Amino acid sequence: MRTSAIHHAVKIVCLFLLCPLVSVVPTAANSGDGEFQLLKLDGYKVKWGDTELGTGAVVSYAFAHAPQHFNDARNCRELVPMDDLAQRSGISQAALRKETAAAFRVWEDAANITFVPAENPDQADILIGAQGRPVGRAFANVVYKTGSSNGVKVIDQALVCLNPEQPWKVGFDGNTDVYDIRYTLIHEIGHAIGLDHPGPSGQVMSFKYTERYQDLQAGDLRGVELLYGVSIRRLAAGDGPQ
Numbered sequence: 063m064r065t066s067a068i069h070h071a072v073k074i075v076c077l078f079l080l081c082p083l084v085s086v087v088p089t090a091a092n093s094g095d096g097e098f099q100l101l102k103l104d105g106y107k108v109k110w111g112d113t114e115l116g117t118g119a120v121v122s123y124a125f126a127h128a129p130q131h132f133n134d135a136r137n138c139r140e141l142v143p144m145d146d147l148a149q150r151s152g153i154s155q156a157a158l159r160k161e162t163a164a165a166f167r168v169w170e171d172a173a174n175i176t177f178v179p180a181e182n183p184d185q186a187d188i189l190i191g192a193q194g195r196p197v198g199r200a201f202a203n204v205v206y207k208t209g210s211s212n213g214v215k216v217i218d219q220a221l222v223c224l225n226p227e228q229p230w231k232v233g234f235d236g237n238t239d240v241y242d243i244r245y246t247l248i249h250e251i252g253h254a255i256g257l258d259h260p261g262p263s264g265q266v267m268s269f270k271y272t273e274r275y276q277d278l279q280a281g282d283l284r285g286v287e288l289l290y291g292v293s294i295r296r297l298a299a300g301d302g303p304q
């Protein structure tokens with residue numbers, strides 16, 4: 063586990079529909095179809111890699127393999143393995159891993175950010191688990207390193223936690239009372255890489271759960287491009303930055 067000494071500050075972000083900690087007023091420049099909001103912690107933008115906007119990063123991830131306590135975390139303070147959550151919702155471990163990998167791939171396909179399984183889960187950049195103290199639906203917790211440049215800080219670690227007492231599903235079925243685990247993870251990973259809510263709806267990073275679209279929307283793409291640059295795949299497809 064990482065020491066907390068370098069955890070200079072902690073804050074977090076949300077879950078769908080219950081995001082009292084984050085107030086976002088989209089600016090005129092961010093309004094419309096291309097709406098996005100960069101996560102700001104203590105006034106700083108945050109990203110993985112280095113502080114220069116538009117530069118890529120390699121980020122490791124793992125599932126919590128044992129209960130872990132994060133004293134300084136505002137969300138996800140108690141993180142436990144996902145087994146119980148998956149079992150309660152009738153989701154196999156294989157399906158859970160497949161959905162999680164797919165969620166990371168969505169961001170990887172869009173921007174110059176690469177996710178790799180952590181060799182040592184205790185050293186994972188992004189740690190995913192179920193909440194030891196269930197609340198809400200899903201949260202992310204983002205911690206940044208000391209130092210900054212041009213108002214940007216580098217993320218040190220992010221936690222993503224889901225409520226094991228809520229029902230979860232794989233795939234959309236029109237019932238928005240039960241959240242699709244992949245869509246939820248895409249949204250929370252968005253927080254874990256530096257994006258906030260642009261508003262209630264219209265983007266994957268919007269704070270209302272929806273089953274109207276499964277892919278990143280124009281604003282999600284603009285936001286993640288601004289942070290990491292466009293992915294090689296999208297550049298090759300001629301789908302460059304606007």
Ligand SMILES: [Zn+2]
Nearest residue numbers: 076077078269
């Ligand atoms: Zn959120």
